[in-house]
Amino acid sequence: MVKAIFTASPSALLRAASAAADPVGFFTSKAVTQRPVVLHFPGLGRVVFHGTSSAARDILTAPTQGCRAPLPNPVEPVVGPASLILLSGERHRRERALLTPAFHGEQIKSYAEVIASATAEQIRQLCPGDSVDVYALAVDITLDVAVRVVFGVADPARRMRYRQAVKDLLAANTAPLMLVPALRREVGGAGPWAKLLRLRDGLDRLLSEEVTQRRPPNPPGGDMLGLLLSATDESGRGRTDAETLDQLRTLLAAGHETTASSLTWALYHVYRDDTVRARINAELSGSSTPSDITALPYLGAVIKEVLRMHPPVPIVLRRLTAPLTVDGVTHPPGRVVGVALYALHFNPEIWPEPHRFDPDRFLTHRPTPFEYAPFGGGHRRCIGAAFATSELAIALGTILTLLDLRMPHRGAGAPVPRSVARGIAVTPADPIRLDVTARRSPGPP
Known part of the structure; x- marks a missing residue:
């Protein structure tokens, strides 16, 4: 190889x-x-x-029977072989059907308050005079959203454990391991591959604790984990524990990193253009709830344009x-x-x-x-596309509502940063920073 x-x-x-x-x-x-x-x-x-x-x-x-997911895949060490991303044929169809209830329109609407709350908490510590690394902030927001939405975890300390476990695992999936599958082997329990497996096992222990607490006779809950555990196929069969862990890792890891990339680019363009920002703020002034934000036409157009220029x-x-x-x-x-x-x-x-x-x-x-496909298309189109665009709108709207930020002059006048692969997604090659100029009084949304 x-x-x-x-x-x-x-x-x-x-x-x-x-x-x-x-x-x-x-x-x-x-x-x-x-x-x-x-x-x-x-x-x-x-x-x-x-x-x-x-x-x-x-x-x-292309017909489903005429193509399949290309393997090996750079994300396989993180998400696992049963991830929807890697499946093909009947297994892909079945797993997609099992996941679909978690991404229905009404279900996505129920996550709106959670997304707004997670975003507000992550920016709460920012004060006038601070300089913000936009990508780092976007990762913290989207990963916290993922932990809350998937598991409904209320305890801040436990959410922190999840976030750190996911960050450590993704950092261990280095470019050589992603790009050269032949390197994915242990050498006496040491080396990069052995480290990645240990970190994945650590995350799996956290996930297994949640799964065990939700298994019958305990109530499943109304979050994604509850829906995943209660879903069954046409024959009444659900997932095995191993399959469940692979899907949970996919939702936590792959889902948050791509959205963090898009949120980074969105903040870059919004704070680079005063006119764009003023138009969004005008729309936000008439919004009373996080769900209202997702229906704002110009904000929605901004997100679409971000995804056109910067598909994650x-x-x-x-x-x-x-x-x-x-x-x-x-x-x-x-x-x-x-x-x-x-x-x-x-x-x-x-x-x-x-x-x-x-x-x-x-x-x-x-x-x-076939002109615009930031989430792919056909039978393999990203199942989380609607959730991702909703999360982007609410996170961006919440930041604009609660903070006044400014792009340094040198950043506003510079060319658009070059795009480079970082982990699963494509992000700006150079750090994007914004300065905090003021905090706004909490209010709608």
């Missing part, structure tokens, strides 16, 4: 390095909107990326199990094909002036699922 990495042609290795260093620049300057681009990924081998809306349609609507996971991959014609190119079984979301989302034929942050475009144009 490692040998295959180095047997790729020099040009292929150069393309891969360019894509890793500057994915936005690579996929928007290499004319992927006109022709496929081939990259080599460790473990996956040759991956053919397409960037047109017609290619996105072909890939995202900017590639959508399928491994073919049957031939598939993509934009006129027929790919054989076994090949991995992908949609390059940067190419799609920055295509000037779809998005005029694509490098300009312009939320109004979403107030006047409703793109198709």
Whole structure:
């Protein structure tokens, strides 16, 4: 497997390095909107990326029996083999059906107050004169939301244990372990892989305690864990304990990191543009509850534009199990094909002036699922998409309501930071900082 990495042609290795260093620049300057681009990924081998809306349609609507999740996956060490992200075929269909009740519209609405409360608590200690690392703040908010929403944990000390356990586990999943599966082996109980397994076991002990407390005859509760434990398939069968742990790790780890990336970019753009911020504040002045925030049209357009320019996971991959014609190119079984979301989302034929942050475009144009796909699409579209957009709106609205922040002058006038992979998601290459200028009196929302 490692040998295959180095047997790729020099040009292929150069393309891969360019894509890793500057994915936005690579996929928007290499004319992927006109022709496929081939990259080599460790473990996956040759991956053919397409960037047109017609290619996105072909890939995202490919029959379930004709494709599967590409493995190995960089997140597998954290989420586990039974994670929805990694499953295919009937197992994927069944697990998705079991998870769906936790993400129904009315259920998502019930989380609104929790999201607002978690956000307010995380920014409570900020005072005028403080300088805030935006990504660190976003991680604290989204991870606290995940712990509260998934488990309904009220005890602050226990929530802190969860947050630290998840942070430690994600930090242990280093780039070499993510990108070179051959390194995922123990050497006498020592080394990076052994450390990751110990940290995963530690998180699993916390999770197992919660699961045990919720098993019959104890009441399941109305949070996500309660719904996960009570869900059964058509035959009346639920999940095994191992399957439950894998889904819980997925919700805690993968779910919060991608949303933290999006919240970071949202705060960057909102505090970079006085006009955008003023329009959001005008909408917020008429909102009385966290649920109201999710229905604000301009704030919703801001979030959509953030996700257009900065999709947290900017590639959508399928491994073919049957031939598939993509934009006129027929790919054989076994090949991995992908949609390059940067190419799609920055295509000037779809998005005029694509490098300009312009939320109004979403107030006047409703793109198709094959022009705009920040959460993927088809039968593998992110099951938490609606929850993520709701969380982004409430967290951003709560911050704007409770704090006055300012971007330093040098940041406001600088080019948009380069995007780089950090863990599961793509984040700004350089730290984004905001200065706290004042606290506002608590009020609606």
